Amino acid sequence: MPHPPGLVMWPGVLKRALVVVVCGALTVALAACESTENESATIEREASKSREAEPGALKLGAANKTVRVSDATLISSGGQKAVAVKLTSTAAHDQRQLPVLVEVTAAAGKIAYTNQIGVEPALQHISQLRAHSSAWWVDDQVLANQTTRAVRVRVGSGKTQSHDSLPLLTAKLANAAPGQSGSVSGVLVNHSRVAQKKVPVYVVALRGGKVVAAGRALVASLAGRPGASAPFKVTLVGSPAGAKIELTAVATAS
Numbered sequence: 001m002p003h004p005p006g007l008v009m010w011p012g013v014l015k016r017a018l019v020v021v022v023c024g025a026l027t028v029a030l031a032a033c034e035s036t037e038n039e040s041a042t043i044e045r046e047a048s049k050s051r052e053a054e055p056g057a058l059k060l061g062a063a064n065k066t067v068r069v070s071d072a073t074l075i076s077s078g079g080q081k082a083v084a085v086k087l088t089s090t091a092a093h094d095q096r097q098l099p100v101l102v103e104v105t106a107a108a109g110k111i112a113y114t115n116q117i118g119v120e121p122a123l124q125h126i127s128q129l130r131a132h133s134s135a136w137w138v139d140d141q142v143l144a145n146q147t148t149r150a151v152r153v154r155v156g157s158g159k160t161q162s163h164d165s166l167p168l169l170t171a172k173l174a175n176a177a178p179g180q181s182g183s184v185s186g187v188l189v190n191h192s193r194v195a196q197k198k199v200p201v202y203v204v205a206l207r208g209g210k211v212v213a214a215g216r217a218l219v220a221s222l223a224g225r226p227g228a229s230a231p232f233k234v235t236l237v238g239s240p241a242g243a244k245i246e247l248t249a250v251a252t253a254s
Helices: 029-052
Strands: 007-011 067-077 080-089 094-105 111-114 125-129 134-139 150-155 159-161 169-173 183-190 196-207 210-222 229-235 244-249
Touching (some): 067 094, 067 210, 080 150, 169 196, 210 229
Antiparallel strands (some): 067 080, 094 150
């Protein structure tokens, strides 16, 4: 069954997801299990409302029906975790400041991590998404002590702009392949006259069409003239050896 727009749940990449419902040895115990699951869902909905009410909390709002979420991947490596997701716009207009909610779950569906509160803007939003285009988005600050099982990503509605009105930035690799430490270096280039600050560069490594590593850089500033550039370096979570590197750079000012 296809997922509704703006919603996807995929198992982690480097650890196979195992979903086991423990409800007792007999079928009769299933009714009690379903009741417990319903109660847990109700509790989580109330907790989510409480989190949204906190100052600085991410407000998701209504699901964005013009953005398709795909390839959502939870990566674990060397004690670090990251979430990568591909966002594809079907809208005829450019969009800005789209909220992106991440929920990483552990056993029994318990939320082990969410970006709903206490993180920087680039880890709660994608600052631009062009009409009829795709972009990668990465949260490389997933802090979860439990063994994680899956990730759920939802996208809300942001602001709209006329077609192709957003400043264009591009990110180019300086090294053809990741270094031994799993890092990649590159150059961020401004093609507009709009100066930029705290520009995120999202990086994913694909092997066989699957995300196997991901990371993110934050470029402090970029001058407002065509051709202005700034270097960046990203240490990836995961194993990028032999993988294809893809980059997304998004403007933060328009």
